[in-house]
Every structure is written in structure tokens, then in C-alpha cells.
Amino acid sequence: MEELPRYRQVYEALRQAISEGRYAPGDLLPSEHDLCQRYSLARPTVRKALDQLVSDGYIQKHQGKGSIVKGAPRGIGILSLSGTTSAVGRPDFFTRIILKPELRPWTEAFGFPINAAEQQAGCIYFERLRVLDDAPVFLDITMLPNIGLPNFTSYNLENASLFNFLRTQYQIVVTGGMQQLLAIRADKRQREYLHVKSGSPILQLNRKIETSRPGFHIYSQVFCSTRKYGLIGTF
Amino acid sequence: MEELPRYRQVYEALRQAISEGRYAPGDLLPSEHDLCQRYSLARPTVRKALDQLVSDGYIQKHQGKGSIVKGAPRGIGILSLSGTTSAVGRPDFFTRIILKPELRPWTEAFGFPINAAEQQAGCIYFERLRVLDDAPVFLDITMLPNIGLPNFTSYNLENASLFNFLRTQYQIVVTGGMQQLLAIRADKRQREYLHVKSGSPILQLNRKIETSRPGFHIYSQVFCSTRKYGLIGTF
């Protein structure tokens, strides 16, 4: 097991505390000075953790005042960095495999250009349905290049987060990405999986996800009915 | 005139260089060491600028390798922090006022709760249409509390960014926010302004924007036809 950096440990501890309500919205976090003492760290280290909390929307900082708790970002946070599973963060959220991972040639990558190495390696393709509260929420199509992923197709992704899976099995971590958003009319297949009526408007997300492995990208297309839940993001 | 922090100056310089193509996608930026010498700064300062470029999607960093230029984020970047005008960044993008700023009582704020001070102060309400390439793209409804904004309704927002306007006139800067995304069917009014057909799917964004002034929020609702352009964001 690998040790997290110290600033990350502080980040995780505070994030958890906020998520559990041990710090309520409107509260002030302990001052940077206090946190330094509490964790036996220097101020730049603590500040890095706090910066991360700000950019994730958990707190807001004001000079001369302190760090104000905003609370855990609500809703379905697929717009943020975390994978869908951890972003949604509800125990009744689960994943059903529609189409098991299989090897294919690349045809296209949701409008994103792919590089030569990816093209040459072929594509691992699979489809999943994300279900919340007994209702289908996301239809999720994923493609990734078949580069250095031994036995990928034989594993079971049923209820593991893809991002966790890549991290633990292959030491690949997500570092960022870009996404394009469209409003479309659901087609027949999407209607069936998402249980929406004919012609219903749904969201389409095309995502190109960067990883710690240079030149290795995850391409993902998500269809989402927003009738019950809107997608939520912070910035 | 106020001096920007040094890390911000470096950020702006590099951002501009990337936007203008002086560093092309795939290029390596100068190393942190080089940038330190070039700008006569210490490494933490340069690193802060680079961190910002990473989180804005301009570059990607890899340990042992360097900072790889990704290029300027493309498309209509309303999902990012910048205001719409600067995010779109095209000279043929402009703003038409549909409804001039007027004072109203608060009724609701796009589903977000508002605080007592905001409720008490009343609401400045206005509507704008954003046009690109002669085609309407956004219908933008904005509400903000009438707190410390003398003469706001008498100014002309026609082609000024709201965020720039608040910054220069009132020293209010945007620090972050949250947004909710929905796919909806365009109603009659939206169809007329956005020039879409009956029943067309469009995007609805509800945004609550935090500012440097504690307790002062901007509430904004954006309707967007994605037929020609998709919304783009990085994460």
C-alpha cells in the first residue's frame, strides 16, 4: 500500500469531516495555523490541502476572516474530476454492465481525435448503465486504448469504479480532461435504457480524459436523463 | 491601477502565449527552473502559475518530463470560471440586452436558496441574448442582490462582460460557484429567441456564483441551443 502525500491526507480528512457534517455549512474551519499544529505540518502544506477544498467547492476562503465551510457538493457531480461512482456518493447508486469489455478497432472517439499509438493498439469498448434509487440515470459508453492493460477484459467492473480499477490494477490515475455537452432528443435505444418517453430531451456528454500515463486517454460518452436529477458541478 | 500578483502575471503571459500559438500543442513549456530565471522568481511562485494553467486546461504536467502544452480550451467554455464573454473569446461574439436591468422583489433564484440580506435588499433583474456568428446561442437571465451597487441600472452592459463590469466598477470579483445542468424542451419564448424549432431539446444551466464579497451571490440562468456549438469545459 502506498502512502498518500501529507497535503492529501489533510484534504481527505477535512473533506470527510465536511461530508459527514462535523463541520456544518457556515462554520469556520480551524485557522491554517491551528491545522498546522494539529497535523504537525508547515503552512504551505496545509494551504495546498485547503486550496484543493476550495477548488472542489467544499469551502471558501476570505482573507482576514478564515475558511468558510460550504458543505459537500450536492447532486450528481459528474462534471467534477472524480469518477461517477465516487461523485454521486450514494450507497444506492450502482452499475450494471450492458456490454462487457471487448476488443474492437477504433472507428471514432466521440468526435475527439485519437493519436497514432491509440489507433494502432485497438479499442476496449464497454457499456454500463448507472442506476440510482431504482431508476436508471446514466447510460455510459467507454472506450480506451488497449495499451498495457493485461487481462482487462476478463475483470468484472460491475460495481467497481473504473477510475479506482485503473489505479489499483494498472497505476493509472486520472489527471483531468475535457468534456462537451449537448442537449439531444433520446433515440430508441436511449429511451429504453433510461426509461424516458419518445422525444424526451436528454443530456449527452462527450469526455476525453487525461491520465498520468502520457498519451493514454479514456474516451467516454454519457447519456443522462435530467428529469429527476440535474447534473451538478462546481467551478 | 492595481498591480497583479507575480504568479498571476506569469500565468497571464503564458496563457496569452499559448492562446496565440507561440507555444503549440505538444510543445514543452520552458522548465520551471528556466521560467524562474526568465521572470526572476522563486520556484513556488512559478509553480503556482503553472498549477493554474493545468487546472484551466492549457497545459498538462508530467513528473520528470515537463509541462506539455494542450492549447487553448476550445468551444464555448461556459462551464469554466471565466464569464461567458471571455470564455467564448471570439470577436464576433456579442451581447444584446433583451430586458434592461430593473429592480424587483425576489421571487425565486432558480432553485437556489437566498439569504436574508439578499432577500431584504431586492433583486436586480436583466436578460441578455448572446449571439455568435449572427446566430443566437445563449439566452441569459441574471439576478443579483441590490447591495452596494449604486447606479447599476443606469449603466449599459451591452458589450461589457458582467464580471469585468462588477470588478472595475465595484471591486467585486468572482471566486467560484456551482451550476446545475438540465436538458429541457424549449418553450415558446426560448424558441423565439434561440431560433429553434418546436420541441427542440436545449440546455438549461442554473448557476449560483460566489464572489469576493461574502454573502453576495450572482444567480444566473442560461438557456442554450447546442445544435451548432456544444458547451465545453475542462476539469
Place this chain on the structure above:
DNA sequence: CCTCATTTGTACGTATGTATC
């Protein structure tokens, strides 16, 4: 209105670890 303690913001310098080539 001013002062002062507190708190965050900016910036420096240094050291060591680790990934890449």
C-alpha cells in the same frame, strides 16, 4: 476613528524524493 491581534495572501529560499530519458 484608530489600534491591534488574527487570519489569509504572496513570495522567498532550501532540501529531498521520484519519474523520465
Place this chain on the structure above:
DNA sequence: TGATACATACGTACAAATGAG
């Protein structure tokens, strides 16, 4: 293997905003 480049972490100093008195 070594040189280079980024990652983590420490300690220090001063500036600027806030809020209490």
C-alpha cells in the same frame, strides 16, 4: 547511470483584509 525536471515539504517574512475593542 547520470542529468534533468517535476513533486513534496519545511521554514521564514511581510502584506493586506477582517473584526474586536
